[in-house]
Amino acid sequence: MSKRIINTTPLADGYRMPGEFEPQEEVFMMWPYRGDNWRDGAKPAQEQYANVAEAISRHTAVTMFVTAEQYENCRARLSDNIRVIEMSYNDAWCRDIGPTFLTDDNGNRRAVSWEFNAWGGLTDGLYFPWDKDNAAAEKICEITRTDYYRTDGFVLEGGSIHSDGEGTILTTEMCLLSKGRNPSMSKSEIENKLCEYLGAEKVIWLGDGIDPDETNGHIDDVACFVRPGEVCCIHTDDESNPFFSAAADAQKRLSQATDAKGRRLKIHRLCCTKNPIYMEGAETIDFSRGSAPRRNGDLCIASYANFLICNGAVIVPQYDDENDALALRQIGAMFPEYEIIGVRTREIVYGGGNVHCITQQMPKARQ
Numbered sequence: 001m002s003k004r005i006i007n008t009t010p011l012a013d014g015y016r017m018p019g020e021f022e023p024q025e026e027v028f029m030m031w032p033y034r035g036d037n038w039r040d041g042a043k044p045a046q047e048q049y050a051n052v053a054e055a056i057s058r059h060t061a062v063t064m065f066v067t068a069e070q071y072e073n074c075r076a077r078l079s080d081n082i083r084v085i086e087m088s089y090n091d092a093w094c095r096d097i098g099p100t101f102l103t104d105d106n107g108n109r110r111a112v113s114w115e116f117n118a119w120g121g122l123t124d125g126l127y128f129p130w131d132k133d134n135a136a137a138e139k140i141c142e143i144t145r146t147d148y149y150r151t152d153g154f155v156l157e158g159g160s161i162h163s164d165g166e167g168t169i170l171t172t173e174m175c176l177l178s179k180g181r182n183p184s185m186s187k188s189e190i191e192n193k194l195c196e197y198l199g200a201e202k203v204i205w206l207g208d209g210i211d212p213d214e215t216n217g218h219i220d221d222v223a224c225f226v227r228p229g230e231v232c233c234i235h236t237d238d239e240s241n242p243f244f245s246a247a248a249d250a251q252k253r254l255s256q257a258t259d260a261k262g263r264r265l266k267i268h269r270l271c272c273t274k275n276p277i278y279m280e281g282a283e284t285i286d287f288s289r290g291s292a293p294r295r296n297g298d299l300c301i302a303s304y305a306n307f308l309i310c311n312g313a314v315i316v317p318q319y320d321d322e323n324d325a326l327a328l329r330q331i332g333a334m335f336p337e338y339e340i341i342g343v344r345t346r347e348i349v350y351g352g353g354n355v356h357c358i359t360q361q362m363p364k365a366r367q
Helices: 039-057 068-077 131-143 187-198 244-256 324-334 346-350
Strands: 024-030 062-066 083-086 100-103 109-115 148-155 168-172 202-206 223-227 230-235 266-271 308-310 313-318 339-344 359-363
Touching: 024 039, 024 308, 039 062, 039 068, 039 313, 039 339, 039 346, 062 068, 068 083, 100 359, 109 131, 131 148, 148 187, 168 187, 168 223, 187 202, 202 244, 230 244, 230 324, 244 266, 266 324, 308 359, 313 324, 324 339
Parallel strands: 024 062, 062 083, 109 148, 168 202, 230 266, 313 339
Antiparallel strands: 024 359, 100 109, 223 230, 308 313
């Protein structure tokens, strides 16, 4: 049985958020089903979720959560080596609604269950209600028998943070300082909260993300740690690219930053798509008063940086774009000892996320 830890923090207890590149025990995902978010009744998205899950499962165990109504369909579409567990949730973004797992120096594992309000609550959130999503992290902790800390009154999503595992956290001001999350808290108060609950010593703040309308600019579309002291950051020389300004500013801030160990960061540039990707087929999405509408021609946040590092592999988004192969080569140079696996994810992008957004890794713990 898992238990909620009260009256202390991960920092006080010696726990930290490990880097994504550290050994993992399992990766969690959630099967898409909402007709008011996904095209064509979510069937194309389900196919690409399944492809992502199969790619991960070649290197790391995968558990797919699924609603009761979709259980048989999901089970039939996945290999037997992927575990399928029924769970209720509002939408399928495991990175943002799942727990953030922590470890200590002895190999013990705990987690943080953040408060979730659909990326902005009633201010600028994407759907209502979000009550089932808000309960999902604690359910996963229960299933994995993981003790957890709960941040009641403090809103955060997993896609808004990256860790180097050595005391440094990456995030964006656009997201964490947005009015729909923690408007009563100052930047320094939010930074202290991150350090307390992620076992960190320093927060590196980037400015804007590239997704202002949905996630309010999650970090995982812009930059991440490749290993301690090294970061991957999106880059384009094309000033007409909609991500040009945010990418340039991110690189500038990273080039001026030091991590918790006092190191200057080595920056690996990662290309953007050659051509922007825009929403198509929105007429097949159901109308719902409880969710933000999608419209044909909306800019999609197609970032190669939204990859997942798992045991011995990096799962990389592909969009049928001219720069797909270049992105694979660049990421391969960052991770020379990993298998680089490209997976087509355009349908997932149409729903508002990507490989990193739909996954949540659980680090290995002491056996």
